[in-house]
Amino acid sequence: METELLLKSYLKRLKLSTVAQNYLKVAQEAAQGNLRYEQYLLALLEQEVAAREANRQRACIIQARFPVAKTLDTFDFGAVPSLHKAKVLELSRGDYLANKEVVFMVGSPGTGKTHIATALGICACRQGKRVRFYTVAGLVNDLTEAQVENRLGKLQTALLKPDLIILDELGFVPFSKVGAELLFTFCAARYERGAMIITTNLEFASWTEVFGDPRLTAALLDRLTHRSHILEFNAESYRFRESLRRREALP
């Protein structure tokens, strides 16, 4: 009895909650299987490590603030023939993160850009990388607010920390001159210092319409497209097709 109490108290102090939960059950199994002491200890520690890893991944996915959790295994690549599955799978292995490269996902609405961007983000979380998902409008909003409140520098420093920043929906909303400049400064600062995924419905030729200033746009594109990956999503809207299919299925 005393042994059990002491064990529980030590395990608590050492924050070995999975060991605390499982040690009795695993001890019974070890006795039945004639395991050596080392094997028993190994089995317990393996469970602790696995539980911590799962918790870490869960926390990372929460911190990334994905709008909806989406994964590669639920994506129908057949619906987007222009998208190279092999290229997406290669990206999912994460070399672009270490190389601090930019991935563009270009295509019309409903073709799965946010889905694939999120899925790659979740792969990165599983690899122990820090990820942050923003809509472009949300990021510009945060940057503008920070500037007004005199804490822009702090936010800009914080934005260099994640291994991957996903910028979703560039081109949906045009922004003010100040907004465009803040976004430009952000992109220029992250360039070669951290990976980015940028999703957009715009051809590169139309970027000036969003950023306003042609020179600023040219400078930005010059940096971002240097050593970048471009995924093209040319397809009918998946959402639209799904709703048609559902309607056809109705009596």
Ligand code: ADP
């Ligand atoms: P986009 O960002 O290009 O506008 P989304 O990624 O938001 O498109 O896709 C719209 C919806 O359709 C989402 O729920 C997404 O999961 C789903 N979807 C899009 N394309 C596919 C696909 N090829 N396979 C499975 N689901 C898809």
Ligand code: MG
């Ligand atoms: Mg989207």
